[in-house]
Amino acid sequence: MANEPRIENDLEADLHTEHQILNMGPSHPATHGTAKFVIELDGETIIDLDLQVGYLHRGFEKECESGSWYQCIPYTDRLNYNSAILCNVGFCMAVEKLLSIETPERCQWLRVLASELSRLGDHLTRCGAACLELQAMTPFLYGIEARELCWDLQEILCGARVTSNYIRIGGVKHDMPPSFPRAAREIIGKIRVLLADFDAVVTQNRIFVDRLKGTGVISREDCIRYAVTGPVLRSAGVPLDLRKDEPYLTYAELDFDVPVGEVGDNYDRYLVCVEEMHQSLRIIEQCLAKLENQAPGPVNVDDRRVRWPAKGRVFNQMEELIQQFKSVTEGPQVPAGEGYFAIESANGELGFYLVSDGSAVPYKVRCRPPSLLNIAPLPLMVRGAMLADLIPTFDFLNMIGGECDR
Amino acid sequence: MEDHGSPLLRRLLDHHAGAVRATHARLGDATALVDKDRLVEVMRFLRDDPELRFEMLTDLTCVDYLGETPRFEMVYHLYSVAKNHRLRIKARVPEEACEIDTLCPVWASANWMEREVWDLYGVRFTGHPDLRRLLLYEEFQGHPLRKDYPKERRQPLVGPNN
Numbered sequence: 001m002a003n004e005p006r007i008e009n010d011l012e013a014d015l016h017t018e019h020q021i022l023n024m025g026p027s028h029p030a031t032h033g034t035a036k037f038v039i040e041l042d043g044e045t046i047i048d049l050d051l052q053v054g055y056l057h058r059g060f061e062k063e064c065e066s067g068s069w070y071q072c073i074p075y076t077d078r079l080n081y082n083s084a085i086l087c088n089v090g091f092c093m094a095v096e097k098l099l100s101i102e103t104p105e106r107c108q109w110l111r112v113l114a115s116e117l118s119r120l121g122d123h124l125t126r127c128g129a130a131c132l133e134l135q136a137m138t139p140f141l142y143g144i145e146a147r148e149l150c151w152d153l154q155e156i157l158c159g160a161r162v163t164s165n166y167i168r169i170g171g172v173k174h175d176m177p178p179s180f181p182r183a184a185r186e187i188i189g190k191i192r193v194l195l196a197d198f199d200a201v202v203t204q205n206r207i208f209v210d211r212l213k214g215t216g217v218i219s220r221e222d223c224i225r226y227a228v229t230g231p232v233l234r235s236a237g238v239p240l241d242l243r244k245d246e247p248y249l250t251y252a253e254l255d256f257d258v259p260v261g262e263v264g265d266n267y268d269r270y271l272v273c274v275e276e277m278h279q280s281l282r283i284i285e286q287c288l289a290k291l292e293n294q295a296p297g298p299v300n301v302d303d304r305r306v307r308w309p310a311k312g313r314v315f316n317q318m319e320e321l322i323q324q325f326k327s328v329t330e331g332p333q334v335p336a337g338e339g340y341f342a343i344e345s346a347n348g349e350l351g352f353y354l355v356s357d358g359s360a361v362p363y364k365v366r367c368r369p370p371s372l373l374n375i376a377p378l379p380l381m382v383r384g385a386m387l388a389d390l391i392p393t394f395d396f397l398n399m400i401g402g403e404c405d406r
Numbered sequence: 407m408e409d410h411g412s413p414l415l416r417r418l419l420d421h422h423a424g425a426v427r428a429t430h431a432r433l434g435d436a437t438a439l440v441d442k443d444r445l446v447e448v449m450r451f452l453r454d455d456p457e458l459r460f461e462m463l464t465d466l467t468c469v470d471y472l473g474e475t476p477r478f479e480m481v482y483h484l485y486s487v488a489k490n491h492r493l494r495i496k497a498r499v500p501e502e503a504c505e506i507d508t509l510c511p512v513w514a515s516a517n518w519m520e521r522e523v524w525d526l527y528g529v530r531f532t533g534h535p536d537l538r539r540l541l542l543y544e545e546f547q548g549h550p551l552r553k554d555y556p557k558e559r560r561q562p563l564v565g566p567n568n
Contacts, residue, residue, distance in 0.1 A: 054541035059557075061526075062550055066557055097433055224461045224487055227515035238487060245490050339433045340465070340483055340494065353481065355469055368465040368483070376518045405541055 019047055022387075026055045030391050032129040033399035035375070037390070044387050049379040053372065053404055060406035064365035068331030069095055069169060072365060077163040079367065079403040082125045082147075083118035085154070086345040087403070088167035091367075093248065094341035094352035095169045098334050099306065106291070107171050107299045108249045113287035114157060114166055115249075115343075116280040120191070121150040122346030122398075123231075123273045123280075130270070130395035131202060134211055139202045146194040149187045156180055169332060170307050171300030181288050188281055195277060203274070212267040216381045216393030219264060226377040230348025230370055232397060235272045236264030242344035250290075256283050269396040306332045330360045347371050347398055371397075371404035412436040414493050417457055422448050437494040442480075445497050446507045452484060452493065453512055460484035460493060463513035466520065468499075468527040472553035476500035478529055482509075499529055508534040526551040 024037040036052040060079070064072045076087040089111050096103065103111075128143020151161040157176055158166035166173050202208050218228070220236045233240055241258040243251040259275035261268025300307045308327055309320040336358035342351035348370030355364035375397050382390050407423060409416040410431035418438055419426060425444035430437050440448050452460045465483035476498040484493045499506050508531040509516035520531045521540035528549035531537055539546065545564040548555055 054539075054543070057541040059550065062555075062557055100433070222514075225514040227462050227464050227513070229464075240487055337432055338435070338437075338481075340435055340492075342464075349464060351465055351483070353465060353467060353483065364469045366465070366467045366481075368467075372518065372522075373515055376515065 017042075024390075026052075030133045031394055032125075032133065033371075033375075033394070033404070034401040035394075035399060035404075039387065039390070041387060046382050046385055046387060046390065049382055049390075051375060051378050053375070053399075053401075056401035056405040058406070060367065061365050064362055066361070068360050069334060069362055070331050072362065073167070073169075074163070074165055076367075077165050079369075079406065080122070080345070080347075080400045081162055081402060082122040082400065083346045084162060084164045085114045085118040085158075085166055086122075086343065086350065088164065089115055089249075090341070090343045090345065090350045091352050091365075092167045092169050093343065094339060094354050095334060097339045097341045098337055098354055098356055099169070099303075099332075101170050101301050101303055101306065103171060103301050104298045105250070106175070106294060106297045107301070109287050109290050109294075110172050110176060110299060111167060112249050112251065112254070113176075113284055113291070114154070114164070114172075116283045116287070117150055117153055117157075119346045120277055120280045120284075121147045121154075123277045124150065126346075126396065126398040127198070127202075127270060127273055130392060131208070133391050133395050134208065136202070136205075136208065139198050142194050142198045142201070146191045146198075149191055149194075153180075153184055153187050156183055168300065168307070170303055171298075175296060175299045176291065181292050184284065184288055188284060191281065195274070199274065203271075209267065211388075211392055212265065212270060212396075214263075214265050214267075215385060215389040216266045216269075216396065217264055218377060218381050222377060222380060223264070226380075227373045228348070228377060230344070230346070230374065231269055231272045231276060232264075232374050233348065234259065235261035235268040237262055242342060242349060246342070248343060254283055254286055266392045266396045273396075333358065333360045334362075342368065345370055347400065347403070348374060350403075367403075367406055369403045369406060371399045371401075375399045375404065410436070414458060414491060417455065418448070418452070418493075421451060421455070435492070435494055437496065439496045439498070442497040442499060442506050445480075445495075446509065446512065448495070449482075449509055449512050452495070457489075458493075459486045459488045461487055463509065463515045463519075464492075466509070466516060466523065468523045468529055468551075470527060470551065470553045478504065478527060480506055480523070480529070504528060505530040505532055507532050510534055525549070528552065 020041045022039045022041050026034050026036040034055040038050040040047040076091045077084040079087040124143045124147040128140045132140035155161050158164045223233045223236045237260055239258050239260045256279045259272050261272050304323050308324050313320040314324045334356040338355045340353045342349045351368035353366040357363045381393055407419050412431050414436050415429050425441045425448050426438050428439040452458050462485045464485045467481050469479045478499040480497045482495040523529050525539040525542050
C-alpha cells in the first residue's frame with residue numbers, strides 16, 4: 001500500500017511547528033566582522049536571512065570631504081585593519097590619476113612589496129580566524145603568528161604595525177631601510193614553515209573538509225550579478241584579478257599565478273586563499289631581488305604640487321620655501337575632474353571614485369568596498385543550509401567591518 | 407555627440423544617441439551622461455549587447471552638486487568580465503523629484519548600493535524591492551552625505567530608554 005500515509009507523518013501533522021526568528025550578532029563570538037543576522041529557521045535549517053550591516057559606520061566619506069587630500073590617507077588605513085597599505089595604495093593612485101602623475105619605478109616596486117605583505121596578512125587572518133570559529137584553535141595560532149611576522153616586517157618598513165600610513169600621493173614615506181631585505185628573507189622562511197604547519201593540520205583534516213566542502217556554494221553567474229570580486233569570485237572559477245587584467249604598478253613584470261576554484265564552495269575559497277599567500281611570497285621575493293639590484297633612486301615623484309621640495313632647497317631658495325609653506329598649510333590642489341581607480345585588494349576590487357572641484361579639499365571620495373558587495377549574496381548562499389554552515393560561509397567571505405561600513 | 411575615440415561610447419551612441427546628453431573620456435574613463443528616464447533601457451542594452459557585455463555593475467554612487475540644477479548626479483561604473491573594459495554612466499536627478507528608476511532587475515549588485523545611496527543622499531529608487539537604510543539606523547534624521555548636512559550635527563539618542 002504505497003499511497004497510504006505512514007503513521008509517523010500523521011503524528012507529525014498534529015504537532016504545532018512554526019519558523020523561529022533568531023538574532024545573531026552584531027558582536028557574535030563565532031564571526032569575525034560586525035554584522036547582525038536575522039535568521040528565519042525551520043529547526044536548524046535556514047529559511048531566510050536578513051543581513052544588517054553598518055555597525056562600524058563612521059562617516060569616512062563625510063570626513064574626507066572636510067580635510068585636505070593628504071588627510072584622507074590615515075582614514076584609508078582604518079578601512080581595513082589587516083591590509084591598510086592596500087587601501088593607502090588604492091586611494092593614492094586614484095589621486096595620482098586625477099593629477100596625471102606617474103610615480104618613479106623604485107616607488108612602484110616598494111608599493112608592490114608593501115601591498116603583497118598586506119595581502120598576505122589579510123589572507124592569514126581570513127584562514128586563521130575561520131579555523132578558530134570552527135573550533136580549531138591551533139591553526140588560528142599558526143596563522144596569527146605568521147601575521148605577526150608580517151606586521152613585524154611592516155614595522156621595519158614603515159614604523160607601524162597596523163595603521164601603516166606608508167603611501168604618499170606621488171610616492172612613499174621613505175625607501176626601505178638597509179636591514180629590510182635580510183629580515184624579510186628570514187621572515188619569509190618562517191612564514192613558509194608556518195604555512196606548511198597550517199596546511200598539515202587543516203587542509204586534509206576530515207572535520208575541516210566536511211564543514212567546508214559543498215557549503216556556501218555560489219555560482220559564477222551569481223558572483224557576477226552581485227559584483228562579487230576577489231578570492232570569492234576566483235573560487236567560483238572566474239580568473240579575474242586586476243593585477244593581471246588591468247596591470248598597475250609593476251605587476252605586469254612579475255611572475256605569479258592566479259589560482260581559481262571549481263565549485264565556488266568554502267573549501268575552494270580556502271584553497272584559493274592559501275595559494276594566493278604562496279603567490280604573494282613569490283612576488284615579495286621578486287620585489288626584494290629587484291630593489292636590491294637596483295641603484296637607490298628617488299621614491300617620490302619630483303612634482304612640487306604633491307611632494308615637499310628637499311630641505312636643502314627649502315632653506316636656501318625663496319620659491320621652494322613658499323612652496324613648502326603652501327603645501328603644509330593648504331595641501332595639494334588637485335585639478336578639477338573625476339576619476340575612478342581600482343586595485344586588487346585582498347578582498348577584491350577596491351576602487352576609489354574621486355571628484356575634485358580644483359581646490360585643496362576633496363569634493364567627493366567614494367570608496368568601492370569589496371567586503372560590502374561580497375557579503376550581499378550571503379542569504380543566497382545559505383538559504384536551505386544548516387545554521388552551522390553560516391559560520392564558515394561568512395568567515396570565508398571575510399567581511400571587514402571598517403571597509404564594509406566605512 | 408562625440409565618442410572621444412572610445413569604441414564603447416561609439417557603440418552606445420550608435421544605438422541610443424537620443425538618450426545620451428553628454429560624453430567625455432577624460433583620464434581614460436569613458437563616460438556618458440544619460441537621460442534619467444531612459445536609464446534602465448540604456449543599461450539593459452549595455453548589459454545584453456554582445457559587443458559590450460557589461461555583466462557587472464561594479465560601483466554605484468551619487469554626488470551632491472549643491473547649487474546646480476539638477477542637484478544630484480548618479481554615477482554607475484560598469485565592468486565587463488568577458489571583454490575587460492569599463493564604462494561610466496551618469497544621470498542627473500533633480501532635488502524636487504528626488505527619484506530614479508532602480509537597477510535591481512538588471513544587476514543584483516544594485517540592491518545594496520542603492521540602499522546606501524538612499525541612506526546617505528536621500529535619493530529614492532522607484533521599484534526597489536527593499537528600500538531600507540543600509541548603513542545607518544531607521545531613526546536617523548536626514549541624509550548625511552548631502553552637502554547641506556553639517557558634519558557636527560547631533561542625532562537624537564535612540565534605544566529602549568529614550
